[in-house]
Amino acid sequence: MNILIIGTGYVGATTAMVFAESGWQVTGLDIDANKIERLRQGQLHFHEPGLEQLIDKHVRSGRLLFTTDQETAITGHDVIFICVGTPSRPDGNADLRYIQQAAEDIGQWMNGYKLVVTKSTVPVGTQEQVTAWIQAAQRQPHPFDAASNPEFLREGKAVEDALRPDRIIIGADSPKATEQLLMLYQSFHCPKILTTPRTAELIKYASNAFLATKISYMNELAKLCDESKVNVNEVARGMGLDPRIGPSFLQAGLGYGGSCFPKDVSELVMSAREQGVQLRILEQVMEVNRSQYAYLLDKARSRLGDFANKNIAILGLAFKPDTDDIREAPALRMIYDLLLEQANVRLFDPIAALPAHSSFDTVKVCTSAEEAIQGADAVILCTEWTAFGQLDWEKLKGQLRQPNFFDGRNMMDARAMRGIGFYYQGIGNDY
Ligand code: UGA
Numbered sequence: 458m459n460i461l462i463i464g465t466g467y468v469g470a471t472t473a474m475v476f477a478e479s480g481w482q483v484t485g486l487d488i489d490a491n492k493i494e495r496l497r498q499g500q501l502h503f504h505e506p507g508l509e510q511l512i513d514k515h516v517r518s519g520r521l522l523f524t525t526d527q528e529t530a531i532t533g534h535d536v537i538f539i540c541v542g543t544p545s546r547p548d549g550n551a552d553l554r555y556i557q558q559a560a561e562d563i564g565q566w567m568n569g570y571k572l573v574v575t576k577s578t579v580p581v582g583t584q585e586q587v588t589a590w591i592q593a594a595q596r597q598p599h600p601f602d603a604a605s606n607p608e609f610l611r612e613g614k615a616v617e618d619a620l621r622p623d624r625i626i627i628g629a630d631s632p633k634a635t636e637q638l639l640m641l642y643q644s645f646h647c648p649k650i651l652t653t654p655r656t657a658e659l660i661k662y663a664s665n666a667f668l669a670t671k672i673s674y675m676n677e678l679a680k681l682c683d684e685s686k687v688n689v690n691e692v693a694r695g696m697g698l699d700p701r702i703g704p705s706f707l708q709a710g711l712g713y714g715g716s717c718f719p720k721d722v723s724e725l726v727m728s729a730r731e732q733g734v735q736l737r738i739l740e741q742v743m744e745v746n747r748s749q750y751a752y753l754l755d756k757a758r759s760r761l762g763d764f765a766n767k768n769i770a771i772l773g774l775a776f777k778p779d780t781d782d783i784r785e786a787p788a789l790r791m792i793y794d795l796l797l798e799q800a801n802v803r804l805f806d807p808i809a810a811l812p813a814h815s816s817f818d819t820v821k822v823c824t825s826a827e828e829a830i831q832g833a834d835a836v837i838l839c840t841e842w843t844a845f846g847q848l849d850w851e852k853l854k855g856q857l858r859q860p861n862f863f864d865g866r867n868m869m870d871a872r873a874m875r876g877i878g879f880y881y882q883g884i885g886n887d888y
């Protein structure tokens with residue numbers, strides 16, 4: 458079997474690499490000629506630790522090809538993975554137009570049996586729609602199977618997650634499709650769940666929504682911790698040792714961002730609502746997350762009186778470390794509010810850049826954390842880049858106009874920061 462991957466974003470590029478690493482012949486197809494040209498040179502169009510080297514390795518070995526030629530790509534491959542984006546529409550529902558386009562392209566160029574597998578995160582029932590779109594676009598009837606095989610990789614850890622997944626979910630209606638997918642994943646020794654396409658689709662949403670729930674739960678608890686003179690990190694440690702709870706995703710902070718959690722929770726809530734089911738817990742998860750950044754901003758405002766003409770150093774823009782992705786990053790909302798309140802914002806992120814938008818024109822983008830904090834009335838840490846923890850804050854304190862530190866990721870040790878003379882506030886970690 459040779460494999461075609463439609464869409465070469467995070468999921469597509471990583472999936473292409475994984476199958477090439479497993480020994481299969483893989484082609485990546487994208488409508489963006491610039492992306493394809495760069496990938497052909499073994500270069501990635503986004504930042505993802507370790508991925509570019511592996512793509513380059515397989516481009517050189519000839520196991521990984523890239524093309525913009527739909528017809529040749531679709532006619533020449535029997536297994537096709539759809540890895541295109543599924544952004545949110547303004548009403549919170551998933552926008553499936555790219556999935557539909559991919560399905561119609563497959564239908565149009567189909568020349569024999571194809572296994573069509575959706576890896577993108579899609580609402581329950583999408584596999585049935587993919588089937589209908591392919592059928593409607595076929596010029597002459599050819600047999601095919603449509604399956605669902607959701608991806609669980611994290612940005613920044615994509616290589617590790619994709620090469621060593623903790624489970625593989627195969628949602629297929631036909632034994633032939635299941636068999637082919639099992640063969641493609643034969644070198645992976647994690648649990649493989651064989652189920653229906655609808656179940657596979659919901660497993661993905663339910664997993665992301667549950668992780669988002671853990672985060673919002675800890676963020677609410679952090680506010681109680683502040684009032685109760687309790688440290689939320691210690692509460693998390695104590696909770697996490699219970700195997701029924703587990704230690705991960707209990708980190709309080711500015712809330713979740715990125716291209717997945719905000720979109721997926723909202724899509725799950727919306728699609729449930731359309732079926733007459735109100736997911737009340739998830740509605741609150743979204744609400745807690747939406748306002749979480751303001752909690753830290755309020756702390757800073759109380760300390761400084763107001764933000765007008767104050768120099769505020771923002772450390773970190775990406776929605777989390779090890780990525781240049783700023784989609785739904787809490788730092789963006791923070792900066793936006795600070796500018797509205799007439800603050801002078803100085804920003805540093807090791808790799809992420811502000812969007813080209815006039816609202817951010819007055820932000821002073823700095824080339825180092827040291828530069829950003831010069832003359833600052835307060836530092837607000839928004840992303841826990843390791844480098845920020847390694848700075849000599851005792852020495853740097855003298856560069857600030859006022860030694861105020863607001864830690865949106867509970868990265869610093871509160872006692873140590875206070876010990877060296879900072880006014881330090883985190884999120885539920887003050888005691
Ligand atoms: C998430 C899931 O973790 C992946 O399993 C999934 O495949 C992916 O979405 C997707 O649907 O494609 P990702 O968005 O890359 O991955 O990032 P995470 O590492 O999960 O972090 C999401 C957000 O939650 C970040 O803003 C992070 O700062 C925040 N977070 C995470 C917390 O605030 N506290 C925590 O304890 C953990």
